[in-house]
Amino acid sequence: MTSKCTYRQALRDAIALEMERDPRVVLFGLDVDDHKRIYGSTEGLVERFGPGRCFGTPLSEDAMTGVALGAALSGLRPIHVHIRADFLTLAMNQLINMASIARYMSAGALEVPLVIRAVVGRGWGQSAQHSKSMHSLFAHVPGLKVVMPATPNEARGLLLAAIRDPNPVIVLEHRWLYDVEGSVSDGDEAMPIGPLATLRSGSDVTIVATSWMNVEALRAADLLARRGVEVEVLNARSIAPFDDERLIESVSRTRHCIVADNDWLHCGFSAEISARLMEKCFDRLASPVSRIGWAAAPCPTARSLEDHFYANAATLIREVEKKLGLPAADLSHEEFDSYEHRFKGPF
Amino acid sequence: MSATAADLRAYERVYLVRRAEEAIREHYSEDEMKTPVHLSIGQEAVAVGVCEALGPEDRVFGTYRSHALYLARTGDTDGFFGELYGRTTGVARGKAGSMHLAAPDRGLLATSAVVASTIPLAVGAALALQQLRQPGRAVAFFGDGALGEGVFWESLNYACSARLPVVFVCEDNGLAIHARTERYQGYSSIADVAERFHCDVHRSDSSDVLEVRDLVRRALSQRETSGRPVFLHLRCYRFVEHVGPAIDRSWQLGYRVEAEFEGWLARDPVTVARARLLAAGTAEAELAALEAGVDSRVLASLRAAQAAPHPEPRELLEAVFA
Numbered sequence: 001m002t003s004k005c006t007y008r009q010a011l012r013d014a015i016a017l018e019m020e021r022d023p024r025v026v027l028f029g030l031d032v033d034d035h036k037r038i039y040g041s042t043e044g045l046v047e048r049f050g051p052g053r054c055f056g057t058p059l060s061e062d063a064m065t066g067v068a069l070g071a072a073l074s075g076l077r078p079i080h081v082h083i084r085a086d087f088l089t090l091a092m093n094q095l096i097n098m099a100s101i102a103r104y105m106s107a108g109a110l111e112v113p114l115v116i117r118a119v120v121g122r123g124w125g126q127s128a129q130h131s132k133s134m135h136s137l138f139a140h141v142p143g144l145k146v147v148m149p150a151t152p153n154e155a156r157g158l159l160l161a162a163i164r165d166p167n168p169v170i171v172l173e174h175r176w177l178y179d180v181e182g183s184v185s186d187g188d189e190a191m192p193i194g195p196l197a198t199l200r201s202g203s204d205v206t207i208v209a210t211s212w213m214n215v216e217a218l219r220a221a222d223l224l225a226r227r228g229v230e231v232e233v234l235n236a237r238s239i240a241p242f243d244d245e246r247l248i249e250s251v252s253r254t255r256h257c258i259v260a261d262n263d264w265l266h267c268g269f270s271a272e273i274s275a276r277l278m279e280k281c282f283d284r285l286a287s288p289v290s291r292i293g294w295a296a297a298p299c300p301t302a303r304s305l306e307d308h309f310y311a312n313a314a315t316l317i318r319e320v321e322k323k324l325g326l327p328a329a330d331l332s333h334e335e336f337d338s339y340e341h342r343f344k345g346p347f
Numbered sequence: 348m349s350a351t352a353a354d355l356r357a358y359e360r361v362y363l364v365r366r367a368e369e370a371i372r373e374h375y376s377e378d379e380m381k382t383p384v385h386l387s388i389g390q391e392a393v394a395v396g397v398c399e400a401l402g403p404e405d406r407v408f409g410t411y412r413s414h415a416l417y418l419a420r421t422g423d424t425d426g427f428f429g430e431l432y433g434r435t436t437g438v439a440r441g442k443a444g445s446m447h448l449a450a451p452d453r454g455l456l457a458t459s460a461v462v463a464s465t466i467p468l469a470v471g472a473a474l475a476l477q478q479l480r481q482p483g484r485a486v487a488f489f490g491d492g493a494l495g496e497g498v499f500w501e502s503l504n505y506a507c508s509a510r511l512p513v514v515f516v517c518e519d520n521g522l523a524i525h526a527r528t529e530r531y532q533g534y535s536s537i538a539d540v541a542e543r544f545h546c547d548v549h550r551s552d553s554s555d556v557l558e559v560r561d562l563v564r565r566a567l568s569q570r571e572t573s574g575r576p577v578f579l580h581l582r583c584y585r586f587v588e589h590v591g592p593a594i595d596r597s598w599q600l601g602y603r604v605e606a607e608f609e610g611w612l613a614r615d616p617v618t619v620a621r622a623r624l625l626a627a628g629t630a631e632a633e634l635a636a637l638e639a640g641v642d643s644r645v646l647a648s649l650r651a652a653q654a655a656p657h658p659e660p661r662e663l664l665e666a667v668f669a
Contacts, residue, residue, distance in 0.1 A: 026478060052478060058508065063467040063501030070471025073456050074406055075479055078471075093498075097461050098468070105447040107439040108666035110456070142667050166669035 001186040002153075008178040010152040011041040011117075014159040015079065017188055019049050022077060025163060026053045028064070029081030029117075038081055038119070039178050065091035065116070069099050069168075072114040077163060083347075085118040085172055086132045099168040100143030111166040115159075120174045120211065120262065122310070124345030128298040135210065136261075136268040138170050139240035145169040146239040147193055148262075150214040152182040154237050157191025164190055174212040174262065179342060194243040198250075202230035205256040205320050208247055208273060210236050213260040213292075219313035223334060224320055231320065239269055247273070248280045255286035256323045260316060261293040268293060287323050292316060312336050350627040353399065357556045358620045359637055360395045360422065364415045365617050366645045367424060371414075371431065372592040379653065380431045382444035387415035388594075389586040392616040393518050395419040396559025397486065397579070400567060404483035406472040408465035409458040411446040412518075416488055420455045424648035434655035441658050442666070463489055463496035466515070470502050473511035473576075484567065484577075486514040492523035494537055506576045507545040514567070514577040515546075520585045527602050538580040546575050552582035554616045557623060584611035 005013070019025045032038055033046040033056045046054040057064045061082070068080040082088055088095065095116070102112050121130040139146045145167055149155040155173065162169035199214060200221050209217040214235045221231035232250050236242065251257045257277055261270040270291040277289050292311045299309055314336055321328055368386045375384065387394065394415035401407070409416040417427060423438065430437030431445055438450055446460040456472065459465045469487030476483055493499050494517070506513045517537060521528050534540050538550045549566045553559055559581060566577050586608065588595040598605050621634060 024479070058501070058505055060501035060505055062498045063470070063505055066464065066467025066498065066502070067471035067474060067505065070408070070456075070465075070468030070473075070485070071475045071478075072471070073451075073468065074472040074475035074485070075481075076475045093461060093464060094467070098457075098459065098464055101447075102457060103669055104666050105439060105443045105457070106449060106451055106666075107442050108669070109439075109451045111669050145668075 002183040003186055004181055005152055005184050006178065007152045007155045007173070007180050008039055008041045010155040010184050011159055011173065012043055012045070014156045014163070015042070015045060016048065018160060018163045019045065019053060021188070024075060024077045025079065026071070026076050027079040027081065028055045028057050030057055030059060031083055032056055032081050038083055039175070041178070042081065061087050061090035062094060065094035066098065068114055069094055069102065069112065072112050073102060073110055077113040079115040079117060079163065082116070082118040084130050085120050085134045086129045088116070088118055088134055095138070095144065095168070096141050100141050103167070104143060112168050113166050114168040115162045116168070116170045118170065118172055120172055122174070122176055122212065123306070123343055125301045126299065127301040131299040133172060133211065133263045135172055135239045136263050139242070139269060143168070144240060145193055146172065148172045148211040148237055148239060150177065150211055150235050150237060152180060153184045154191060154197070156184050157189070158193065158237060160188065161190035161193050165193065169193070172211065176212050176343060180215070193238050194241045195238065196243070196246045197235040197237055198232070198246065199235050200231065200233040202232035202254070204230045204254060205258065205323060206232045206234060206247070206250045206254045207258045207260055207316060208234040208236055209260040210239070210269065211262040213262050213311070216311070216313040217260055217316060219336070220316035220320070223313065223317060227326070227329065229320060229324065229326070236269070236273070242272070244276045244280065247276070251277055252281045252284040255284055257285070258290045258292060258316060258319050258323070260311065261291070263293055264296060265291050265293045266296060290319050290323065292319060350624045350629045354557055354624060354627070355629065355637065357395060357399045357560055358624055359641060360399070360419050361391045361556050361616055361620050362638055363422065363424070363641050363645070364391045364395065364418045366641050367418055367427065368414055370645050370649050374649065375592040381433060382431055382446065383590050384414070384431070384445045384592065385412040385590050386587040386592065387412055387585065389611060389615065390518060390520055390583040391415050392554045392556040392559050392620070393516070393581045393583050394488070396556045397516055397563050399556070399560040400563035401486065402483065403454060404481070405454055406469070406476070406483065406485045407455045407488070408469040408472070408486065409455065409488045410462070410465065410490060410493070411458065411460040412490065413448050413458040413488070414445070416458070417448045417450065417455060421450045421453045423450065424644055425651060426450070428648045428652035429655055432652040432655065433657065434652055435658050436652060436655040440662060463493035463499050465489070466493065466499055467502040470506045470511060470513050473506065473513035474509070476512055484512045484514050486516060488516045488518055490523070491517060491519040491521065491528045491537070495523070495531055503541070503544055503546070503578070510545070510574055511576060512570070514579065516579045516581060519580060519582045521582070522585065522589070522602065524589050525600070525602055538578070541578040541580070544578070546578045547573050548578045548580065550580045554583065554611065554614045555619045555623060556616060557620065584608070586612065
């Protein structure tokens with residue numbers, strides 16, 4: 001059975017489901033119990049489960065991440081929430097030096113059922129410290145899992161998986177996805193962490209995308225389909241572990257691949273995907289793997305600069321045209337960045 | 348007052364820690380213990396005194412200088428030496444070494460080489476105890492050097508605001524690596540500062556393990572009434588260098604003062620505890636037998652570690668994830 005809901009509702013429903021099912025699940029972080037409730041994703045939780053299991057914290061990201069870890073080692077299953085992924089830089093010691101090694105350094109004696117939720121911002125001047133994604137950075141470190149749900153169904157399924165996982169899992173949620181509506185499984189089944197998801201099948205070129213870039217990839221695929229170009233869109237919803245089987249199968253068939261990452265390119269997840277393709281299906285590639293991502297600069301505030309900082313569906317269409325030797329289509333009448341009509345900030 | 352079995356046990360643990368670390372000093376140059384050691388020689392009364400006041404339900408967290416804490420909490424010399432020698436008999440099968448010694452099944456959950464990093468873990472463990480309505484307290488050991496880390500202050504603040512069952516143990520040896528503690532402190536007494544927080548503060552500069560134990564017992568008993576976190580400022584002294592096996596008499600470097608060293612040496616924790624037991628009527632022969640037992644246990648564990656197998660390469664990728 002499925003029903004329709006938004007990404008934010010899917011997040012909230014998954015948390016409520018697990019808090020109901022397992023009394024060890026607790027949720028805390030700045031603003032989780034204020035009047036705004038992390039864009040509504042923690043709505044109703046404090047009323048339903050009480051301030052002992054859902055509570056705000058001081059502005060102490062470093063210590064509160066350690067608190068979450070210590071609680072996870074002592075029988076709770078904490079979910080620590082951050083309204084921007086950029087704030088995780090304050091928690092790097094606890095995540096990279098402590099949470100990722102706790103099991104290994106105990107030779108498997110300890111389990112670390114810890115979930116970190118963080119929102120990736122974009123647009124309306126989010127600028128350099130409210131826009132980072134951080135997934136490449138965390139995925140680099142053994143012992144951490146990283147997922148980026150791109151649909152409401154994934155938000156539910158991956159968050160359920162993260163909460164039930166005995167390892168630290170970082171869940172990165174794009175701010176622009178919060179209003180996206182989609183059909184969501186009603187059951188309590190978790191989604192496996194690791195495999196890619198096929199969002200659209202096609203035979204001419206594979207676009208493998210992360211997070212919001214899946215929305216752009218699907219838009220590009222729609223417009224290209226009008227010209228007879230069939231794009232396969234694969235959603236890399238699990239960054240670590242990253243099970244590349246489906247990707248290798250797809251690119252072996254389409255022979256062209258564009259990686260659309262919601263991140264900088266240098267030393268980023270897009271480079272990892274590109275390397276895997278080179279290692280595992282080099283002889284099937286008809287063109288070099290292309291990478292689309294952020295400009296090599298901090299994210300600027302001014303819209304005229306920001307438009308060039310981020311890639312979008314138009315960027316992807318131009319890259320496909322280049323790969324397949326197609327003429328550049330006139331896109332001047334097409335609408336891009338439609339999200340801007342809904343998102344008027346400030347946050 | 349005559350010595351109790353608990354008093355004897357406390358002395359045995361102090362003596363065990365000393366003998367185990369002296370054995371490390373004797374064998375370190377053989378290059379078989381390939382792990383940086385931060386010895387506790389001189390500080391034993393703190394770790395043992397605190398642990399002797401705790402119960403099995405308490406959750407303890409330590410630092411990279413945790414040999415004393417590990418042995419005080421577990422008494423396990425086999426897992427200890429196995430770990431230092433990097434063998435499969437080690438408590439973490441050689442993955443942890445000296446700087447990450449822990450025994451989760453005996454309530455020593457984690458230690459860390461990054462200063463102050465386990466302090467918030469203890470606060471989190473206290474949160475779990477409170478939330479799950481379990482008995483016990485979470486205990487964070489840290490040195491005076493950790494007071495310079497922001498996470499110490501964040502953790503203290505949060506624990507006090509949430510009234511968590513946590514015990515902060517500031518093991519103040521007066522030395523932050525190679526500097527005198529006061530060089531980097533913008534206040535004169537951490538205990539005075541801690542008193543401005545909503546916690547129960549206790550101080551001691553005793554090197555007598557029984558005095559430390561009894562102080563901690565009183566502190567924990569007071570906490571039952573106050574419901575507040577406990578902050579223990581326990582002064583001590585280390586006779587060894589920051590890292591490595593040498594006794595540190597490097598007065599010329601300026602961060603140690605000879606008179607201070609000699610003053611603490613005159614009340615060395617092992618000597619003090621031994622004299623106190625003798626004064627309480629324990630027979631010299633009984634202490635000698637206890638010590639001989641510890642000596643042979645340490646030697647047997649060290650020999651067993653030297654003979655134990657090294658981990659197989661396949662273990663490298665084990666326990667990265669559950």
